[in-house]
Amino acid sequence: MNINVVIIGHVDHGKSTLVGRLLYDSDSISDGRVQEIQKLAEEYKRRFEFAYFIDSFDDELKEERTIDTTGVMFKGKHLYTVTDVPGHKEFIKNMLTGASHADIAVLVVAASEGIKEQTGRHAFLIHMLGIKQLFVIVNKMDMVEYKEDVFQQVKTDVTQLLASLGYQDVPFIPGSAMEGDNIYNKSEHMPWYNGPTLIEALDNTKLSKEVKRLRFVVQDIYTVDNEKVIVGRVESGILRKGDEVTFQPSGVKGKIEKIKVYQDEIDKAEAGDSIGIIANCLPQRGDVCGPSENPPVTTERFLGEAVLLDNRLEKGDMVELRCGTKKAKCKIEEIREKLNSETGEVIDKQPKYINEHEAATIVFATDPMVVEEFYDIPELGRFVLARDRNIAAGIVLETSA
Amino acid sequence: MLDLKDLENKSLYILRESYAEFKKPAVLWSTGKDSTVTLWLCKKAFYGKIPFPIIHIDTTYKFKEMYAFRDKLVKEWGVDLIIAKNEEAIKDKCSPADGHFECCTRLKTQALMKCLDEHGFDALILSIRRDEHGIRAKERYFSPRDSEFKWNYKDQPLEMWDQYQSITENKTHTRVHPILHWRELDMWEYIKQENIPAHPMYFARNGTRYRSLGCEPCTSTVDSNAATIDEIVIELRESKVAERSGRAQDKENAFTMQKLRALGYM
Numbered sequence: 001m002n003i004n005v006v007i008i009g010h011v012d013h014g015k016s017t018l019v020g021r022l023l024y025d026s027d028s029i030s031d032g033r034v035q036e037i038q039k040l041a042e043e044y045k046r047r048f049e050f051a052y053f054i055d056s057f058d059d060e061l062k063e064e065r066t067i068d069t070t071g072v073m074f075k076g077k078h079l080y081t082v083t084d085v086p087g088h089k090e091f092i093k094n095m096l097t098g099a100s101h102a103d104i105a106v107l108v109v110a111a112s113e114g115i116k117e118q119t120g121r122h123a124f125l126i127h128m129l130g131i132k133q134l135f136v137i138v139n140k141m142d143m144v145e146y147k148e149d150v151f152q153q154v155k156t157d158v159t160q161l162l163a164s165l166g167y168q169d170v171p172f173i174p175g176s177a178m179e180g181d182n183i184y185n186k187s188e189h190m191p192w193y194n195g196p197t198l199i200e201a202l203d204n205t206k207l208s209k210e211v212k213r214l215r216f217v218v219q220d221i222y223t224v225d226n227e228k229v230i231v232g233r234v235e236s237g238i239l240r241k242g243d244e245v246t247f248q249p250s251g252v253k254g255k256i257e258k259i260k261v262y263q264d265e266i267d268k269a270e271a272g273d274s275i276g277i278i279a280n281c282l283p284q285r286g287d288v289c290g291p292s293e294n295p296p297v298t299t300e301r302f303l304g305e306a307v308l309l310d311n312r313l314e315k316g317d318m319v320e321l322r323c324g325t326k327k328a329k330c331k332i333e334e335i336r337e338k339l340n341s342e343t344g345e346v347i348d349k350q351p352k353y354i355n356e357h358e359a360a361t362i363v364f365a366t367d368p369m370v371v372e373e374f375y376d377i378p379e380l381g382r383f384v385l386a387r388d389r390n391i392a393a394g395i396v397l398e399t400s401a
Numbered sequence: 402m403l404d405l406k407d408l409e410n411k412s413l414y415i416l417r418e419s420y421a422e423f424k425k426p427a428v429l430w431s432t433g434k435d436s437t438v439t440l441w442l443c444k445k446a447f448y449g450k451i452p453f454p455i456i457h458i459d460t461t462y463k464f465k466e467m468y469a470f471r472d473k474l475v476k477e478w479g480v481d482l483i484i485a486k487n488e489e490a491i492k493d494k495c496s497p498a499d500g501h502f503e504c505c506t507r508l509k510t511q512a513l514m515k516c517l518d519e520h521g522f523d524a525l526i527l528s529i530r531r532d533e534h535g536i537r538a539k540e541r542y543f544s545p546r547d548s549e550f551k552w553n554y555k556d557q558p559l560e561m562w563d564q565y566q567s568i569t570e571n572k573t574h575t576r577v578h579p580i581l582h583w584r585e586l587d588m589w590e591y592i593k594q595e596n597i598p599a600h601p602m603y604f605a606r607n608g609t610r611y612r613s614l615g616c617e618p619c620t621s622t623v624d625s626n627a628a629t630i631d632e633i634v635i636e637l638r639e640s641k642v643a644e645r646s647g648r649a650q651d652k653e654n655a656f657t658m659q660k661l662r663a664l665g666y667m
Contacts, residue, residue, distance in 0.1 A: 002404065030643035057539065057554060057659060068557055070538045071531050073584060081582075093559045097541070100561035219417045224448040231446075233414050262445040273406075274413035276448065285421055309559055322564050325418075382562050390559040390566045 002079045005202065006099040008126060009108035010116035011087035014139040016066050018108055018177035019084045020050030022199070025184030028074040029053060050177065054084050067091060069098030077203035087118050092125070092357055093309045096393055099126055103207055104133040106198065107158070110140040111150050111174070115157050120342030121357075127165045127344070128305060128359070128395060130378055134162070134170050135201055137183075142176040146189040165344050173198055211271075212236040212377050215296065216289040217324040218247065221282065229260060229276040230283060235324065235379035237290075239277070240268045246295035247283035249368040253292055254281030271379075286326035288370035288380065296370040296380075299399050301333070306385065306394025307341060307359040313385075313392065314353040323383040323396075326369045330385070334363040361397065371396045405591050408583050409442065414563065415542055415579040416446040416526070420453070422567035423524035423575065427454045427483070429513075429667065432463075432471045433614040434588055434599055435528035439580055441597045443526075444478070454481040456516055456525075460508040461491055462616035470600050477598075485516035497618045502657055508616075510665045514550055523569050526577045527667055532584045533613075533645055536658045543567060544576040550665040552576075585612075585644045586637045593630045604628050613645050620648060 007015045023029050037052045040061065052061065053072075060067050066086040073081050083102060085095040099105065105126045109119055126134070136158055144150040151174040162170055173182055174193050181187030182197045196204065214237030222229045239245075243256045258278040259266045269275045283289065290296040313319075313332060321330035338348035339359040354360045374381030374395035385392040419426055428443060428451070430436045443451045457471060475482050487495075490507040497504045517525070531538040541557050543565035550573050558566040567575060583591075592599050602611045609622035623646060627636040658666075 002407070027641075029641075030646075031641045032643045032646050054535075057536070059555065067555060068539045070535070071582070072538065073532065094557065097557075097560045219414070220421045222448060229448065231417055233410070260448070262448065272410050274410045274417070274446075325421075379562075384559065384561060384564040386566070386568065388570060389568060390561075390564070393559065393561050 001207070002081060003104060003202070003205065003207065004081045004083065004102045005104045005106060006083045006085060006102035006126070006131070007106050007108060008085060008095070008099065008122035009087060010110070010113070010118040010122075011065065013087065013108045013110040013113065013116070013119075014177045015087060015108050016051035016054045016084050017049065018106070018137065018139065018183060019072065019082050020053040021177045021180060021183050022082060023053055023072060023074055024050060025180060026074045026076065026199070028072075068094045071098070076199050078205075080202065089118060089121070089357060092121070092307075095122065096125060096129075096307070096309070099129055099131070100393075102126070102129070102131055104135070104202065104205060105131045107134060107136045108139050109136060109154055109158055110143075111138050111154055112140050112143045114154050115161060117342060119158070120161055123162060123165055123167075124341050124344050124359070125307065127167070128307065130374060130395070133205060133207075134167055135198065136170055136172045137177075137198060138172060138174045139177055141174045141181060141190065142179045146174075148190070148192045161343070171195065171201055173201065209271075211238065213294055214239055214243070214245075214290050215372070215377055215380055216245075216277075217380075218283050218285055218287040218289065219325050220285055222276070227278055228282060229278060231274075231276045232325065234269050234271050234273045234275065236271050236377050238268055238270050239275070244292040245279065245289050246292045247281070247287040247289045248296045248370045249298040250283045250287050252281040252283050254279035286324070286369070288324055288326075296372075297399065298368045299366070299371055300368055301363065301365050302371055302396055302400065303336070303361060303363055303398040304383065304394045304396050305339070305359065305361050306392045308354050308356055308392045310356060310387065310389070310391035312353050312355055319391070320386040321364060321366055321383055322386060323369065323371050324380055328367040328369045330367075331365040332362060333365040336361040336363060362394070371399055373397065373399055405587065405594060408587055408591070409445070411582060412442045412579040413446045415565070415577065416443060418563075418565060418567075419524050419526060419543070419577040419579075420447070422565075423569070425453070425520070425522050426524035426526060426577070427456050427520070427522045428526040429528070430455045430457050431614070432457070432467045432474070432600065434592065434603060435530065435580060437474070437599070438588055438591060438597060439526065439528040440478070440480070441595060442579060451480055454483050454520070456483045456485050456513070458485045458509050458512050458516075460512070460616050461486070462496075462508070462618055464602065464614070464617050466600065466602055467614065470598075474598060483516065483520070485512045487512035487515060497616070501619060502661060505661055505666060506664060509667070510661070514665065517574060522574060524575045524577050526579060528580055529578055529667060530583050530585070531581055534658055536662055540576075540578055540581060541565075542578050542581055544578065545572045546574050546576060546665060547571065548573060552663050552665065554659075554663060586634065589630055589633050589637065593634070599630070603633065605632075612642075613648050615648055
């Protein structure tokens with residue numbers, strides 16, 4: 001099984017060091033790379049840093065901070081893709097990019113500092129992204145002499161913060177990425193701790209995925225050997241040959257005659273499969289297909305929650321909204337509540353605008369399109385907003401606002 | 402191991418997105434294993450016929466065998482091949498003796514820029530992978546190049562949930578990276594599963610083989626006895642030698658790769 005893990009937390013609390021440590025202790029670093037890093041450390045006249053395995057831009061090394069997200073892989077009981085993200089507020093866009101595919105998040109909090117601005121914001125954002133599995137590493141225990149009372153205090157504070165976002169019973173691990181305590185190998189410095197190391201906690205994780213109702217998104221229509229092949233991806237559920245289906249917002253209906261994967265024909269396809277189908281109807285790119293007895297519903301107005309990564313978003317603004325393969329014209333009809341993106345609390349009602357890094361619940365008025373509520377079918381319950389670039393990410397709270 | 406089906410599914414999705422979103426895409430092919438797998442994925446995504454041209458950047462320094470392999474596959478797969486060369490640099494006798502940075506920039510990056518200008522491609526499909534190099538690990542699936550062909554790596558787009566940014570205003574083109582998430586090991590397992598033609602130079606002869614193929618003067622072998630795909634797979638599971646350890650331009654100094662890529666190198 002491949003598990004995607006994102007490492008989050010405030011700047012300088014040790015995220016990149018943690019990822020470097022995991023790679024190093026799991027013996028996943030090539031020989032040449034270790035020498036390269038040693039040479040680099042000498043060049044910069046600094047001590048060997050585990051973070052150097054991850055940070056690759058010269059600006060990142062010079063400034064000793066991560067700018068953009070990196071994905072690396074290593075093997076434990078599962079095969080892990082570990083994503084390191086930057087901890088600075090100005091790089092939240094890159095943090096979200098890295099976190100958007102994660103199954104599990106590891107929140108790193110330095111024992112010596114406790115909760116800082118990005119601790120809360122990152123936790124809020126992964127909660128919005130729907131990441132349910134979370135571990136907390138209370139890092140840099142070496143800097144507080146491995147004292148249990150410091151760990152307990154941080155644990156109490158972070159537990160309270162996480163509870164306000166809806167996270168309960170989160171496991172806390174005291175450790176030091178720099179010294180290698182309780183990350184991959186068990187620490188000898190904290191006899192008072194009997195819980196798992198980080199890798200043990202990850203290895204014991206079980207991911208379950210519910211099979212929901214069929215949703216297939218249309219990417220394109222190709223003509224192959226005089227046949228119209230509707231290509232796209234099954235986002236949820238199972239698509240079977242013979243199914244009676246409806247495509248929205250086009251409104252066309254048909255029966256699945258063939259499911260094609262290159263030269264093969266298959267009888268069924270499941271979530272994640274990129275396939276082509278032949279049906280006796282002609283939908284369009286952007287359509288969502290579902291069973292005719294329970295078809296996707298076209299909407300033109302819905303309530304969502306979004307975080308802004310551009311200068312300002314105002315009530316009345318026109319933007320492009322992208323969900324599945326649909327690009328829809330979209331108006332910011334109402335900004336209902338502005339949220340504190342460090343805690344999730346409502347801080348303003350009906351504001352005229354929100355600024356960069358602020359989050360809000362918003363009523364979107366769009367071209368006819370299909371969206372689903374995020375808790376129900378997440379694949380079609382999340383969207384990005386674009387102007388001259390992608391500017392915001394959000395989830396669908398209510399399909400009819 | 403990663404599920405090859407999952408890797409392939411995502412790559413097919415990306416390729417189809419790029420074809421739907423851009424007016425004039427093209428795919429780059431070095432004849433190496435990665436870009437040959439990408440061509441195969443294109444065949445799968447588009448049901449046999451790749452609906453855009455294939456660009457081969459010819460530095461004139463490639464191995465003889467690479468040219469032979471190229472011409473054979475072009476014939477067998479019936480693809481639309483464009484050969485891109487920087488004739489001016491070739492006339493100047495540009496070579497690795499001028500420095501790797503200079504040589505790669507002129508013979509590869511500038512050859513590509515000229516080809517792009519001439520044909521007006523707005524998207525280039527490239528076969529880089531995150532596990533090859535730290536700088537490549539920082540890439541997006543859809544990665545815009547600015548009006549000067551440059552990679553603004555300090556301000557990359559928000560890219561979440563397969564919502565790739567395909568806005569073309571003020572961009573020379575967008576790089577599309579359909580196999581960014583694959584590892585070297587996955588490549589070989591997939592080549593075996595799909596029976597994709599692979600260059601003979603990847604297989605060991607007299608105790609050495611190539612792990613990564615580039616220009617002849619700047620590419621060296623690694624010690625290996627892996628003479629079949631199965632043996633390569635076993636070797637990679639155990640190996641602690643970096644894939645591109647035989648590629649000189651990666652190692653000239655710590656940030657050559659970053660500087661090359663910022664200017665538009667692959």
